[in-house]
Amino acid sequence: MTQKANILLVDDRDENLIALEAALTSLDQNLIRAGSGEEALKHLLGTDFAVILLDVVMPGMDGFETAAHIKQREKTKDVPIIFLTAQEIDRHQVFRGYASRAVDFLLKPFDPWVLRSKVEVFVELHQLKAQMREQARTLQRDLGQETGEPGKVLAEQLAQRSGQVQEELAELRRHIVDAYQDTDQPLVDGVRRVDRAFSRLSTLIDTLHGPED
Numbered sequence: 001m002t003q004k005a006n007i008l009l010v011d012d013r014d015e016n017l018i019a020l021e022a023a024l025t026s027l028d029q030n031l032i033r034a035g036s037g038e039e040a041l042k043h044l045l046g047t048d049f050a051v052i053l054l055d056v057v058m059p060g061m062d063g064f065e066t067a068a069h070i071k072q073r074e075k076t077k078d079v080p081i082i083f084l085t086a087q088e089i090d091r092h093q094v095f096r097g098y099a100s101r102a103v104d105f106l107l108k109p110f111d112p113w114v115l116r117s118k119v120e121v122f123v124e125l126h127q128l129k130a131q132m133r134e135q136a137r138t139l140q141r142d143l144g145q146e147t148g149e150p151g152k153v154l155a156e157q158l159a160q161r162s163g164q165v166q167e168e169l170a171e172l173r174r175h176i177v178d179a180y181q182d183t184d185q186p187l188v189d190g191v192r193r194v195d196r197a198f199s200r201l202s203t204l205i206d207t208l209h210g211p212e213d
Contacts, residue, residue, distance in 0.1 A: 003130065005050035005123045006030045010040045010066065011084070012058045016108070020053060023112035029123055037066030044076050050126035051119055056085035080122050082115075084108055 007029050009020045017033050024031055032047070034040035038061055040052070052070070056063035063083055070076045086108040106115060 002127055004029050005126050006032055006047055007119060007123070008032050008034060008040060008043060008047075008049045008052040010034045010037065010052065010058075010063070011055040012036055013055075016055065016084075020115075023110075023115050024119060027116065027120055027123065037061030037063070037069075040066055041069055044070060044073070044079075049076075049079050051080045051082065051122035053082050053084055053115075053119070056083050080104075082106060082118065084110065 007024065007027075009017055009024075009031060011017050011020070012035055014035075017035075021031050021033075029050070032043060032049075034043055037058060040054070043049075054063045054067060058066075061069075063085075067081050067083075070079065070081065080103045082104045084106050104118065106118075
């Protein structure tokens with residue numbers, strides 16, 4: 001059973017957090033609120049997130065500063081961030097946003113379908129990476145205990161599961177192309193990173209499986 005992903009919603013206004021929850025509730029994931037940048041950073045200390053929706057204009061630590069802190073931490077540097085802003089984005093804002101390695105901007109009032117579709121892709125990427133990490137841990141644990149014929153059986157089972165994951169990646173890739181016409185480069189890059197990680201896992205499985213008799 002796939003574990004639910006955590007999605008962090010960061011905004012200083014309750015009505016905006018309610019709107020985000022209403023747009024994302026159908027994804028059936030864990031939606032976690034933060035009313036400030038400082039509160040968001042506290043959540044990130046002990047919880048793994050698939051994506052962060054981050055308001056730009058907040059009192060005290062604004063969205064850009066919060067994102068910079070997130071990306072400076074080893075544990076959270078790769079978590080995707082989508083900025084939400086009610087203001088027209090000027091060149092300076094775009095520079096600050098991408099300098100903090102955020103992956104996207106959405107203007108308020110946002111289209112709930114667009115927001116949900118973008119978040120869904122990041123959730124699926126997060127869950128696929130979690131599956132591959134779990135498979136790698138299982139591989140290391142079980143092959144430390146099994147040798148000879150049982151080890152070959154295990155490698156065959158992992159090879160079968162890796163084929164299923166590959167099919168899921170292909171379906172996710174088609175979803176991105178259909179929804180965004182391959183123009184949403186951050187999402188495309190995210191899939192490519194998962195592809196590379198999966199390729200490394202598949203190579204390891206093939207090596208363990210050994211040559212055909």
